[in-house]
Amino acid sequence: xxxxxxxxxxxxxxxxxxxxxxxxxxxxxxxxxxxxxxxxxxxxxxxxxxxxxxxxxxxxxxxxxxxxxxxxxxxxxxxxxxxxxxxxxxxxxxxxxxxxxxxxxxxxxxxxxxxxxxxxxxxxxxxxxxxxxxxxxxxxxxxxxxxxxxxxxxxxxxxxxxxxxxxxxxxxxxxxxxxxxxxxxxxxxxxxxxxxxxxxxxxxxxxxxxxxxxxxxxxxxxxxxxxxxxxxxxxxxxxxxxxxxxxxxxxxxxxxxxxxxxxxxxxxxxxxxxxxxxxxxxxxxxxxxxxxxxxxxxxxxxxxxxxxxxxxxxxxxxxxxxxxxxxxxxxxxxxxxxxxxxxxxxxxxxxxxxxxxxxxxxxxxxxxxxxxxxx
Numbered sequence: 001x002x003x004x005x006x007x008x009x010x011x012x013x014x015x016x017x018x019x020x021x022x023x024x025x026x027x028x029x030x031x032x033x034x035x036x037x038x039x040x041x042x043x044x045x046x047x048x049x050x051x052x053x054x055x056x057x058x059x060x061x062x063x064x065x066x067x068x069x070x071x072x073x074x075x076x077x078x079x080x081x082x083x084x085x086x087x088x089x090x091x092x093x094x095x096x097x098x099x100x101x102x103x104x105x106x107x108x109x110x111x112x113x114x115x116x117x118x119x120x121x122x123x124x125x126x127x128x129x130x131x132x133x134x135x136x137x138x139x140x141x142x143x144x145x146x147x148x149x150x151x152x153x154x155x156x157x158x159x160x161x162x163x164x165x166x167x168x169x170x171x172x173x174x175x176x177x178x179x180x181x182x183x184x185x186x187x188x189x190x191x192x193x194x195x196x197x198x199x200x201x202x203x204x205x206x207x208x209x210x211x212x213x214x215x216x217x218x219x220x221x222x223x224x225x226x227x228x229x230x231x232x233x234x235x236x237x238x239x240x241x242x243x244x245x246x247x248x249x250x251x252x253x254x255x256x257x258x259x260x261x262x263x264x265x266x267x268x269x270x271x272x273x274x275x276x277x278x279x280x281x282x283x284x285x286x287x288x289x290x291x292x293x294x295x296x297x298x299x300x301x302x303x304x305x306x307x308x309x310x311x312x313x314x315x316x317x318x319x320x321x322x323x324x325x326x327x328x329x330x331x332x333x334x335x336x337x338x339x340x341x342x343x344x345x346x347x348x349x350x351x352x353x354x355x356x357x358x359x360x361x362x363x364x365x366x367x368x369x370x371x372x373x374x375x
Contacts, residue, residue, distance in 0.1 A: 064127030102251025158224035282355030
């Protein structure tokens with residue numbers, strides 16, 4: 001039974017939150033939220049009118065089922081060749097030897113079948129266009145991520161986790177020899193990881209910690225793939241076929257092994273979030289501190305959205321009519337959310353404008369740059 005006092009308590013909480021938020025957001029470093037978004041930011045010259053083309057061949061590999069809608073690829077990313085695997089359709093143009101291991105089976109099958117004819121850059125992704133684990137600053141939209149993805153960055157890095165946000169997965173996530181007993185997070189693969197690791201990498205020690213941003217969407221350069229002999233890739237796929245682990249768990253095991261394989265056995269790969277967004281996608285805030293300022297505002301906005309959702313649910317469950325003060329607080333919170341949203345998305349737009357300049361990308365990412373360089 002819900003007490004009639006709870007809505008009143010929630011109103012008080014929301015009011016206090018609004019006061020604190022008002023103080024926080026307007027004491028933060030201001031940005032030009034209303035003015036024109038030009039390239040001349042922080043002393044960086046405007047973007048050149050014609051950058052040198054990267055001339056890199058690109059493919060996106062998609063793991064899907066026959067019922068999933070992948071039409072967004074042709075519609076929204078027509079310039080990138082897509083190879084769409086249908087794991088539950090043996091008659092499909094691209095399919096797998098066994099529907100097991102989730103996207104792991106698809107990714108390995110593509111690499112094995114195309115080992116001698118790989119493109120310069122490959123992106124490996126799930127079939128859904130919108131997903132919580134896609135990057136926030138692209139509205140969780142896989143198509144936006146693919147359009148913005150910098151092939152030259154992938155070429156330089158070799159392996160690039162396409163998720164910039166650390167949570168979940170970084171900086172300290174999987175502990176093969178000390179699996180978590182927590183019930184508020186789901187890591188069923190952690191308890192199986194030590195044995196699986198020994199089977200997959202029999203000549204290597206099991207790391208104490210394995211970490212990288214979730215959720216098995218990444219890009220590779222041709223050179224990074226060719227450092228791994230095809231026989232090893234075939235053995236990895238055979239492990240998925242042979243393992244008695246449940247399909248879900250075997251797939252989750254692989255979620256935290258891709259970076260290990262393609263970075264020459266580095267167990268923890270957690271790229272700085274601002275550099276991931278900037279050099280990887282051209283969303284450049286001007287360095288770590290500027291990005292932190294932005295994320296503070298973003299998190300404030302999200303907290304308000306969560307508060308509004310919880311507060312509204314409380315009133316609906318209480319079956320009480322909202323008092324005029326309660327309605328006023330709700331309206332005020334909605335206005336604050338609208339204003340916060342305008343501010344943060346204006347800042348994202350400004351960061352994307354800054355990222356059009358290859359010199360700004362290099363500067364923010366700590367890379368050397370000379371006139372004439374592309375991204």
